[in-house]
Structure formats: C-alpha cells, structure tokens
Amino acid sequence: MADDEDEGGFGGLYEDGHWVWDEATEALVFVSDLPPKPVEAIHIPIKAPTGTVEFRDDVDLIEQIRFRRRYQRKLKPGQPDIITVQDVKDIALFTAPVNILSPMLINMLHLPTTERFIRALVLCCQYYLQIADEMANRIIELETKVRTPQCEVLESEFRDNLSDLRLLVAKEYSTMLIGGGDTKKFHHMGPQKKRRSLSDKDARLFETLLRMCVQIVWLALGRKAFNQIELEVNRLFKSEIFNAVEHNLNTGYINKMTKEERAVLLGRCLRHDKKLNTRSPLMNEVFCHREIDYRLMGAGVIKCHQISPRIMYMKEAVAGPEERLVELGIVLGIIGMHRSAFDTMLKPLPTSNEIGKSKASVSSASYASKSSVSRKSQIANQKVYPDIVLPRKESRIISFPSSFPDDPEDIRPCSETQRRRWQNRLMKLLHPYGR
Template sequence: MADEEDEGGFGGLYEDGHWAWDDSTKELVFISDLPPELIEAIQIPTKAPTGAIEFRDDIDLIEQIRFRRRYQRKLKPGQPDIITIQDVKDIALYTAPVNILSPMLINVLHIPTTERFLRALILCCQYYLQIADEMANRIIELETKVRTPQGDVVESEFRNNLSDLRLLVAKEYSTMLIGGSDTKKFHHMGPNKKRQSLSDKDARLFETLLRMCVQIVWLALGRKAFNQIELEVSRVFKSEIFNSTEHRLQTNYIAKMAREEKSVLLGHCVRHDKKLNTCSPLMNEVFCHRYIDYRMMGLGVIKCTQPSPRLLYMLHAIAGSEENFSNLGIVLGIIGLQRSTFDTMLRPLPTATGGEGKSKASISSRSYSSKSTTSSSIRKSQLVSKKQYPDIVLPRKDSRIAEFPSQFPDEPEEIPPCSETQRRRWQNRLQRLLHPH
C-alpha cells in the first residue's frame, strides 16, 4: 500500500467540473467549475527564491512506484511510448521542493508558448555544450597545429548557429514578457495590462520558472553538466553582470576562455553597457545587427512560407511531435527516445548505456580551471561510448536571402495543446501537499 502513504489519497482528478467536446483537439476535455480565485488562493512564498534550490534526485523505489501510478503520463491507445517534454516536466515537478511550487507556475508550465520555450532552451543548451566541447578540443589542438582560414569559417558557422538558437529562445521569452498569446493572463499588470504592476509577484514567478527551466534542461540532457547549464542559462537571461549563479559559484569561467572560445560561445551580439542600461544577451540577439531570417520569429505560431531545411528542423524541434524526431533526424536530448530504455525517473537503464562506467573522461563536465593534455581523438572516442543521444547537426543556412514580402504571413500554425490531465494532476497534488487536512 505504498501509494497510500505520505500524500494521501489520489483525490478527485475529475471533481468539481464537467466534460465537454473540444473541436480543436477532437476529444472530450474536462472543464473545472471552480472559480479561478479558489485555486489562486493557495499562497506561495512571499519572496523570490534566492541561492541554491535543491531538487530531490534520490527518489527511492517506493516513491517511484507512487509517481508511476499517480503522476506519470498515461499512453493513449496506439500512442508510441517515447519520452516527451511533458515527461521531463513531470519529473521536475515531482522532485521540486514544495516551497517553490505554486498554482500559477504549474499553469505556466502547461501552455504551448512555455513548451516551445522549453524545447528551444533545451536545443540551445545542448548545442552550446556540444560546441563548448568542440572549441575546447580546437584550443588544445592549436598548441601543436597552425591555425588556417578554414578554421575561421567553421567557427563562424558555430557562432551563427548558436545565435540563431538563442533567438528561438528569445522570441518565446519575449512573448512571455509582454503577456502575448496564451501568456497574457499571467502578465504582472493583468490580462489587459491596465492594473498596477505586481512586480514582486512577477519576480517570484520568473525566478522560480528560470530555476525550473534549468532542472528541466538538465534532465532532458541526461543529467549532464549541471553547472555549465545553470551558468549559461543565467548568463543569457540576466547578462554577465547579473549572473547570480556565477556570483555564487565564483568560477570566473568567461575570463578563463580563450579569445576564440569567447567569440564563438558568446557571439557577436554582446553589448557592454552601464549597469542600469544592460540588456540580457537574449534581447541583444533580437536587436542584433546581423542578418536574421524574419521567418524564424514566427516559427511554431505562424505558418512559414517556403521553409528551408534549416527552418523545418527548428520548427519540428520546438513545435513538432516528439514521435517524429527519430524519422526527421532531430536531436533534443533524450526527448523522442524510447521510454522503455529509461527507468521511471528517466535515467538510462544499464542495458541501454553500453559502455557507461568504462570511461571516467567527460568533456561536457570539464573544469574551467584546467585543460586536459589528453589527445582529442581519445577523448572523443571515450565520449561517444557514454552518449545517450547523438550530436545536433543543424542544416546549413540557405545561401539565398529571404526577401521581405509585400505582406507578412498571418495564417496560424496548428498549435498542439498541452496535457490538461497532467496539469490537473499537479494542481491537485499541490493542493493536498499545502492543505493535507
């Protein structure tokens, strides 16, 4: 009777509401009859989270059984058993400390804009770690080799790819900041932006969401290189000056980068203004003086006219169905892989990891304070034996420049809905945890 302990009964997932047919999804959906104020009445901490927020990662077998029975996403008939972004969110919500959870955070995590945002962030961080490793190898090789003009061409491609992936994150983040589309009800000035700014509430929501995003990205990337992920996410959202993670860890990692590494990993849209005028690198990417394909700004929301292979890759990565990833050659961490090769907490099963445990070398978790003298070929072969998923290979940019049309497209994309069932599960769990009696 393990599932009856600690968190009480399962409660009514479908209590206080009614069923209705949804024409957009062609299925029955549950609609709550409770007023929104009743759910929002659950109070959240009065201050934005500061310092290290520890998620549990030592879930015992009893808790895993409880999670699998109560909270794990259930498959529909005929649905392939692959890992989705919802599965990763579920693990993050289950292991999060209760004091950072709130009804609003759960609702924000279950809207299409946030899902596209999370996917774009996973794609960006995965490619960042991949290129960081590649640049580390190139810097080591430069100790014994001569730099050639071709090296500049390759590194320029890396830099442009990273800039474009940061732009995918920035466009969704901008929508959240201005309260556009499905995020308007979460805006700190209200859906109509007419009331006084609730800046403290806004700070709590976004600081908590940012920490939740770091955890989701880390889980999606196979629990690798947590500090690097946290440092990079904090940098792109808050800038180098206000990088709270760097202030806490004191790695001084940017100063330790070689000139070529800085050029590639930070990009050429970095602006160093006075503190009060500092913009985050994400906003700098949006307003950067470089060629940007305007169609990227509407990916996943507006139908793209004559998309290139590169745009199609990005579109499917941030807004496509996860079950098509393997057929389309899209890599997004462990998302899209068979769930049967992972345990309940999305750790790879021993039979699925092959050579894991045979090699102690790991480039992605390398220290910034020292450089390995091991040859890059040996390090790469060791890394391949441990990888849970292949590297990202982005299609190259179209040589033709997309001209601005006489009229911008406005036909909306078919936006897949988030799981209402999972959202209600996590809301009900939070209510039971905060009000056990």
C-alpha cells in the same frame, strides 16, 4: 430625494448603509455599515529563490512506484511510448521542493508557448555544450597545429548557429514578457495590462520558472553538465552583471575562455552598457544588427511558405510532434527516444552487455562495490543521444516580403490531465490536513 427624506433625510437608513453629506466634496456619500471584506494576504519571500534551490534526485523505489501510479503520463491506445516534454516536466515537478511550487507556476508550465520555450531552450543548451566541447578540443589542438582560414569559416558557422538558436528562445520569451497569446493572464499588470504591477510576485514567478527550466533542460540532456547549463541559462536571461549563480559559485568561466572561445560561445551581439541600460543577451539577439532570417521569428507559430531545410529543422524541434523527431533526424536530448531505454526517473538503463560484464566481474563484496561504481561512471559518460547537425544556412538571406503571412500553425495543446494532477498534488502538500 423625496424617498430619501421620507426615510430620514440625507441620513436615511438602508439595509447595508446610509447616505451622508460630505462637506469637503459637497456631495452625497454612501457609507456602508457592513464590515470590510477580508483581503487574502499573499506571503512572498523578500528574496526570490535562486540557483541554491535543490531538487531531489535520489527518489527511492516506493516513491517511484507512487509516481508511476499517480502522476506519470498514461498512454492512450495506439500512442507510441516515447519520451515527451511533458514526461520531463513531470519528473521536474515531482522532485521539486514545495516552497518554489505554486498554482500559477504549474499553469504556466502547461502552456503551448512555455512548451515551445522549453524545447527551444533544450536545443540551445544542447548545442552550446556540444560546441563548448568542440572549441575546448580545438584550443588544445592549437598547441601542435596552426590556425588556417578554414578555422575562421567553421567557427563563424558555429557562432551563427548558436545565435539563431538563442533567437528561437528569445522569440518565445518575448511573447511571455509582453503577455502575448496564451500568456496574457500571466502578465505582471494583468490580462488587460491596467493593473498595478506586482513586481515582487512577478520576480518570484520568473525566478521559479527559470529554476524549473534549468532542471527540465538538465533532465532532458541526460543529467549532465548541470553547472554549465545553470550558468549559461542565467547569463542568457540576466546578463553577466546580474548572474547571481556566477556570483555565488565564482567560477570565472568567461574570463577563463580564450578569445576564440568567447567569440563563438558568446556571439557577436554582446553589448556592455551601463547597468540601468543593460539588456539580457537574449534581447540583444533580437535587436542585433546582423542578417536574420525573418522566418525564424514565426517558427512553430505562423505558417510560412517556401521553408528552407534549416528553418524546417528548427520548427519541428520547437513545435513538432515528439514522435517524429527521431524519424526526421532531429536531436532534442532524450526527448523523442523510446521509454524502454530509461527507468521511471528517465535515467538511461545499462545495456545487457554491461550487465553481463558486471556480473562476471563480481567475486567479492569489495569487487562488487567497485564494479557498480565503474558501471555507473560508464553509464554517465556514455553518449545517450547523438550530436546536433544543423542544416547549413542559405547562401542568400530572403528579403522581407510585401506582406507577412498571418495564418497560424496548428498549436499542439498541453496535457490538461497532467496539469490537474499536479495542481491536486500541490494542494495536498500545502494543506495535508485540510478538507
């Protein structure tokens, strides 16, 4: 205390403040004379963006050239020219409105966990649309046919397949929720989970990520059935009660389903609790009381021995290299297909036969416009990729082993180059006249 008193007692001066005696706490308190540091205010909208956000899908030729030169993924020597998840993400980021983009969203989209999540969601939505069409045809056929016990067996297989594919999505989504693996720094309470929860910021990140994933799935599935994809994805993550897209569109698609369709498409793990206790259908799949192959929970993350063909199919679809998908007979929308069959915006190119027919049919301006419209409808309705054929489930579910494997799989990294490109583009869009 001698030094303090020499400088003026308890009120001795320092370079950036002085000490004072606080009578309330009966202790010395250091008071800084420096001005408070400015705190950067984060402006977050009161209501997070929902499904009303519109992406551009009419990119002109000049914009396509700009995208191809500056933002399209560049091939490395010897690398096959096939469509990857990164290519689909690039299109979604390029056509997204600026008001939903953020540096955090771009960083999160370029994580291995998020990429596995996107691929699992593409697989799940593709099979959902496939089975929805199949069930619609079966319901129409019931007008002239009689249901047999074989119908129950086949529909039970459809239901189990959809449940397993939803579980693939749920396991990656659960990792994101708890901030596990590479998603730790995106947890709403910080990497150490000790910070105060920023609910508004977390809600905005979730809503924008969900809307971006809907767009990515729609692009990966050849730009078809957008409303079905958006409704089903929002139902999976928010349940029927909180499905804002359904509340806005008011389609009533679940009430219009027959009993057989509802049993197959919605599964057996639905729970109708009170609003406060409601879990999303994805979480219901995790906690569902049904026979679940435990190896599904680690597909693409943990090495498992004695993998069945079914688990191998799902593992390669979620975490395998895209260049091997076609070789292994795995269908994941347009992912894994050759880029030569698509234009810059990943729209399927017309075949040479269709172009020849359209040229032969053109005889006047009116006929030319009609032929172009019909040709566009043919391209939209043609099958760009085959249906998914999942391997059958094993007749006997493998019981839990005495110890679970802990050897990690070789995690495929995301493109750091593309991440930096999109971050730089966002900075230019947000600060066009900045330094």
